[in-house]
Amino acid sequence: MMLKDKVRKSLAYLQGKLDRSPQIAIVLGSGLGGLAEEVADAIIIPVTAIPFYPMSTVPGHQGRWVIGDISGVPVLCIQGRVHCYEGYSLQEVTYYVHLLKALGVDKLVITTACGSLNPEYQPGDLMLITDQINFAFKNPLIGKPTELLGPRFPDMSEAFDVEMIRVAEQVGLDQGHAFKKGVFCWVTGPNYETAAEVRALQKLGGDAVSMSTAPEVIVARQRHMKVLGISLITNLGTGLSALPLAHAEVTLVAQRAGARLAALLKEIIPKLVLFDQ
Secondary structure, three states, rough: OOHHHHHHHHHHHHHOOOOOOOEEEEEEEEEOHHHHHEEEEEEEHHHHOOOOOOOOOOOOOOEEEEEEEEOEEEEEEOOOOOHHHHOHHHHOOOOHHEEEEEOOOOEEEEEEEEEEEEOOOOOOOEEEEEEEOOOOOOOOOOOOHHHHOOOOOOOOOOOHEEEEHHHHHHHHHHHHOOOOOEEEEEEOOOOOOOHHHHHHHHHHOOOOOEEOOHHHHHHHHOOOOOOEEEEEEEEEOOOOOOOOOOOEEEEEHHHHHHHHHHHHHHHHHHHHHHHHO
């Protein structure tokens, strides 16, 4: 079945469940799902109920959509994502982005747990993503033209929206939580990077690295969506610390910082909706 047909069937199911049109969507990465618990008048849809929607196999990714209001704004929180390393194709990894666009969502906030490549960025820091490097050498847009739902050659000169970054940065300053800013690198995983890979990514200009996000951003820009990316630094990259890396510890750091990120997002979201109206 073609991608557009799958999206149409998924959309038909979702439209029968929703009582409002979300103005913005938020993807909650590993350990960062707490914001969804603060959604008012929530409608909860397990992704297993959505036709053709892939199910996460990773601890810390609950696999559900939560639709309701945050700070008076109709939002859609995606609690959990899937990754290439789980055995999913990039079309499956990015499937939710097409559904969001089909629902009329034009603004996307993506959060992700990341390892630090920048020695000045410590666990618990929040980084606004200014650009990205695809170090996985894969692309969700590869395929026949009939399978594409947007331009084959989308412009990536502003992968992350400059005005959305400005709004988020100002909220952080107003709340006394200054954001870091930097370049995000995508690797497939599931192993953590070697020390040599960390050094290579540093030389390429990377500040943080993770196993998600970049494919979704590529598709979001193909679909002409504006994107704000926020990385939570959960650990130092291999070689920057003597400590071994483990997913459980990464998730724990994310959970501890989740409340701070949720508080910031509750202030950021209404301003993102209003700035270009």
